[in-house]
Amino acid sequence: MISENTFYKVQDILAGNNKNYQQAEETPEFPLKMHVFCAKDNHALSGYTVKKKGLKYYKCGVKGCGTNVSAKELHSKYAEILNSLTVPESLLPIYKRVIERKFKEKENDNLTSKNAIEKNLNTLKTKPKKAKMRFLTEDGIDNDDYNEVKSDLEAKIADCEKELKDCSQDLSNLAEYTDVALKIASTLGSTWDKMDFKVCQKIQNLAFPKGIKWDGEKRCYRTDGMNEFFRQIGLLRGSARGEGIKETDTDCSVSVVVAGGGLEPPASGL
Numbered sequence: 052m053i054s055e056n057t058f059y060k061v062q063d064i065l066a067g068n069n070k071n072y073q074q075a076e077e078t079p080e081f082p083l084k085m086h087v088f089c090a091k092d093n094h095a096l097s098g099y100t101v102k103k104k105g106l107k108y109y110k111c112g113v114k115g116c117g118t119n120v121s122a123k124e125l126h127s128k129y130a131e132i133l134n135s136l137t138v139p140e141s142l143l144p145i146y147k148r149v150i151e152r153k154f155k156e157k158e159n160d161n162l163t164s165k166n167a168i169e170k171n172l173n174t175l176k177t178k179p180k181k182a183k184m185r186f187l188t189e190d191g192i193d194n195d196d197y198n199e200v201k202s203d204l205e206a207k208i209a210d211c212e213k214e215l216k217d218c219s220q221d222l223s224n225l226a227e228y229t230d231v232a233l234k235i236a237s238t239l240g241s242t243w244d245k246m247d248f249k250v251c252q253k254i255q256n257l258a259f260p261k262g263i264k265w266d267g268e269k270r271c272y273r274t275d276g277m278n279e280f281f282r283q284i285g286l287l288r289g290s291a292r293g294e295g296i297k298e299t300d301t302d303c304s305v306s307v308v309v310a311g312g313g314l315e316p317p318a319s320g321l
Contacts (some may be wrong), residue, residue, distance in 0.1 A: 080107055082243075082251035083125055089118045090264040090273055098122065111267075118267035125265065126244075132272060134240030136258060136281040143233055150229050164218040172211045179204050236284075257281075 078084060081098030088095050089111035096109040096118070107122035138146055182200045235242065235254075243254045255263075258281050264273040277285075 079248040081109070081122065082248055083109065083129060083255070086252065086255045086259070086262050087125065087129075087272075088262050088264050089113065089116060090266040091116055091118060093264070095262075096120075096125075096265065109265075118265070120265065120267065120270075124270070128272060129263075130240045130244050132240075132274065133243050133254070133258060136277075136284050137239050138233065138236040138284055140237070143237065146236065147229055147233060150232055154228060161218045165215065168211060168215045168218065172208065172215060175204060175208050175211060 078098060080100075083096070084098050085095050087109065092111065092113045094111050094113045094116070097112055098107065098109050100107050109120050109122060109125050111118035179201060182197060182204065239254060239258070243251050246254070258278055259274075259276050260278055261276045263276060265271075266273055
């Protein structure tokens with residue numbers, strides 16, 4: 052239900068180390084690590100715990116920066132942002148129709164690609180045999196040339212088989228995929244707050260693929276890097292609270308941000 056490279060593209064952003072504490076590769080108590088950046092210097096915030104008090108904080112590791120915020124505040128305000136991006140209940144029927152249409156378009160695109168790839172794969176699979184025949188003849192290619200040709204063909208066949216697997220995605224359970232997509236879109240904040248570390252990071256990268264910045268002076272997030280799909284949801288929510296929106300207009304607006312080309316079933320993303 053989202054634009055290309057959204058659900059399935061999860062970006063890893065390396066955070067810096069801090070000499071005063073060690074940070075584990077996966078720390079469930081700090082789901083926003085490697086995702087929230089200091090607005091002052093664009094450095095990823097690291098998590099640490101004050102053992103005597105049992106309090107958890109996020110901190111910028113750049114010397115002299117001073118950005119330091121409690122995990123409770125950072126988490127609470129992040130959940131508020133996600134909650135503001137959920138699909139309003141009044142718009143769910145419209146989104147469902149658009150999602151169903153886009154999945155069907157994706158299925159048709161997959162079928163077209165699959166036929167073309169299968170044809171190319173069948174052609175490639177005949178070439179190693181022809182190369183071997185040339186190698187066995189007196190005027191054929193020598194051993195080095197044969198091995199080079201064979202290696203190149205095997206690589207092309209492997210790439211082609213991978214492409215075939217990617218486009219052979221089963222979209223037959225359309226109703227299930229649609230329901231999962233809507234559930235995710237309508238419960239972002241609460242889902243993020245309750246899920247484990249890996250799921251939290253996937254949700255974070257859906258909403259903010261390149262991360263999000265924390266303004267330590269204003270004690271708020273900067274949401275300029277928000278995924279376009281979720282930004283449009285925010286705009287639609289605002290319209291719904293204001294003068295109201297016509298169903299046809301909403302359908303059009305939603306279609307603009309739901310690209311059909313790289314769509315995957317949302318269940319595979321979470």
